[in-house]
Amino acid sequence: MCGIVGYVGNRQAYPILIKGLHRLEYRGYDSAGIALVNDELELNVYKTKGKVVDLEEACRTKDLRGTLGIAHTRWATHGEPSNANAHPHYSESENLALIHNGIIENYAVLKQELTHQGCVFRSNTDTEVLVQLIEHILKSNEVSLDKAVLWALNQIVGSYAIALIEKGNPDQIIAARKSSPLVVGIGEDEFFISSDASPIIEYTNQFIYLEDETMAIIYRGEPLKITNLKNIEVPHTIQKLEMNLSELEKGGYPHFMIKEIFQQPQTILDGTRGRINVDGDRVVLSGVIDHKEKFVNAHRIIIVACGTSWHAGLIGEHLLEDFCRIPVEVEYASEFRYRNPVIYPDDVVIAISQSGETADTLAAIELAKSKGAFIYGICNAVGSSIPRATHSGSYIHVGPEIGVASTKAFTGQVTVLTLLALSIAYEKNSISRNLFLEVIEELQNIPRKIEAILQQNHAISEFSKIFTYARNFIYLGRGYNYPAALEGALKLKEISYVHAEGYPAAEMKHGPIALIDTEMPVVVIATRNTLYEKVISNIQEVKARQGKIIAIITEGDEQMKQVADYFIEIPHTLECLEPLLTSIPLQLLAYHIAVNKGRDVDQPRNLAKSVTVE
Numbered sequence: 001m002c003g004i005v006g007y008v009g010n011r012q013a014y015p016i017l018i019k020g021l022h023r024l025e026y027r028g029y030d031s032a033g034i035a036l037v038n039d040e041l042e043l044n045v046y047k048t049k050g051k052v053v054d055l056e057e058a059c060r061t062k063d064l065r066g067t068l069g070i071a072h073t074r075w076a077t078h079g080e081p082s083n084a085n086a087h088p089h090y091s092e093s094e095n096l097a098l099i100h101n102g103i104i105e106n107y108a109v110l111k112q113e114l115t116h117q118g119c120v121f122r123s124n125t126d127t128e129v130l131v132q133l134i135e136h137i138l139k140s141n142e143v144s145l146d147k148a149v150l151w152a153l154n155q156i157v158g159s160y161a162i163a164l165i166e167k168g169n170p171d172q173i174i175a176a177r178k179s180s181p182l183v184v185g186i187g188e189d190e191f192f193i194s195s196d197a198s199p200i201i202e203y204t205n206q207f208i209y210l211e212d213e214t215m216a217i218i219y220r221g222e223p224l225k226i227t228n229l230k231n232i233e234v235p236h237t238i239q240k241l242e243m244n245l246s247e248l249e250k251g252g253y254p255h256f257m258i259k260e261i262f263q264q265p266q267t268i269l270d271g272t273r274g275r276i277n278v279d280g281d282r283v284v285l286s287g288v289i290d291h292k293e294k295f296v297n298a299h300r301i302i303i304v305a306c307g308t309s310w311h312a313g314l315i316g317e318h319l320l321e322d323f324c325r326i327p328v329e330v331e332y333a334s335e336f337r338y339r340n341p342v343i344y345p346d347d348v349v350i351a352i353s354q355s356g357e358t359a360d361t362l363a364a365i366e367l368a369k370s371k372g373a374f375i376y377g378i379c380n381a382v383g384s385s386i387p388r389a390t391h392s393g394s395y396i397h398v399g400p401e402i403g404v405a406s407t408k409a410f411t412g413q414v415t416v417l418t419l420l421a422l423s424i425a426y427e428k429n430s431i432s433r434n435l436f437l438e439v440i441e442e443l444q445n446i447p448r449k450i451e452a453i454l455q456q457n458h459a460i461s462e463f464s465k466i467f468t469y470a471r472n473f474i475y476l477g478r479g480y481n482y483p484a485a486l487e488g489a490l491k492l493k494e495i496s497y498v499h500a501e502g503y504p505a506a507e508m509k510h511g512p513i514a515l516i517d518t519e520m521p522v523v524v525i526a527t528r529n530t531l532y533e534k535v536i537s538n539i540q541e542v543k544a545r546q547g548k549i550i551a552i553i554t555e556g557d558e559q560m561k562q563v564a565d566y567f568i569e570i571p572h573t574l575e576c577l578e579p580l581l582t583s584i585p586l587q588l589l590a591y592h593i594a595v596n597k598g599r600d601v602d603q604p605r606n607l608a609k610s611v612t613v614e
């Protein structure tokens, strides 16, 4: 949801900012822009509709000098993607330039007032209202720039991460945040700001994660000053962040998505490393052990999440109910937060989020916290807002996920949910010793089994060509594999723009069966498990109506090979771990169909990876 980056120091800002925008492009990619203050103290703003490469092209002949600058990559909220609506936004006098990630909810009222005072607007964005308001305050009051920003922020309703620079001032960046992420990187005689650490990590590993509702006054050569919105200076801690730069590169793969699909044997291993003891008979999740009584005494678990993370939550529901015998509800965070839910102090709320920044999930957490529930986070991005807002939690440790369609984060979340369910069940004594040991052992076999599925990549790529031009798909699954079917359908929708519907296999006859004809591919997860016979019946219902069956089957299942029109084999595993395997061929199928269609796999239209607006 928009990426912002800024630099002040001794180097030229432009190359740092452009490289930073490329790293942040996963957050939005409909327009991009940059503002620089050069040695003549001029403030130059260049911006364009399109991606960061289009901005680079547009900048080719421009004055790009300057050791201070800010830059932005946009995911449109207010105002269509266009040159005028791209950030940075100038104030009317062109003395100030502002970039913003978030939504200013009361922009209409403020715009009306400013227009009334004679202010002329150049864009349809909410952001321009803020920069005009700051200038208006500066003009009508004898205050410093940082005071004017503070006064303006106190009039704003909504969410923001902003950065502002000024003509004639080659030394200062003012940055602030409320409900949108912002980090400050501290180098040798230089400062960086960014929506996340990825644009900064190659220059410094010293970071400050700005707290909510704070403002950073960054001045070349001076110590960093951070205040709250009441202008009271607040202390800050510098954190050391280690990140391997190769994690931010494609590493020889054509897309980040396929790299991330292929990383899964390793990322699942990383997610379990150190969390299963050497004897393989204990799960060590410190987030649970430290708060044992909260989990053991929980009368209910509520899982809140969005998108792919919500699908992982549905698998978590099965695992937690199966192993721990605690009732579980899985909620879309965006619905939960607005429906006055019943929450008790002895509820445990599990928030799942890859980015750790999803606005709806954060709001759901705050709501549950206000009712006294214990909040456990399952996140990927280290240091992001959700892990900081929760009482306890576990990282999934899959490394940066850059492809907009989530793959390794999904299996990482399911892995941690499995460990979590085992861990609680152990404390509650609600799982048999045999099953406990069996699941731990088999979880450690999963990476090897995923390797075997990945070896079929070429075959799946060839096979995907048959379905490249299908206009609709249905994905069916039951039990543990129902959420895997939903996730498979979501992957196809996201990156190939083909309509795909995920459904519980038995529910199909209550509606979607009307869609089935010779043109309709039906992807069925039909592995050999307790629901096997039932799924065969569901397949027959499709076949009777001439639908084409693509089945994900257990290796060597001759019976299913006869029934299905096409099949992909996966190794046998425990039913409760099947989604970790069945989701892999579905990721590959979606990927190859999207590639065949020439889609922008890593940056599909209209989507963004980090959704910091509600």
Ligand code: G6P
Binding pocket: 306, 307, 308, 309, 352, 353, 354, 355, 356, 357, 358, 361, 404, 405, 406, 607, 608, 609, 610, 611
């Ligand atoms: C966006 C992403 C999805 C993701 C969802 C939730 O829509 O495109 O891939 O599943 O947000 O994000 P989170 O970071 O909270 O898991």
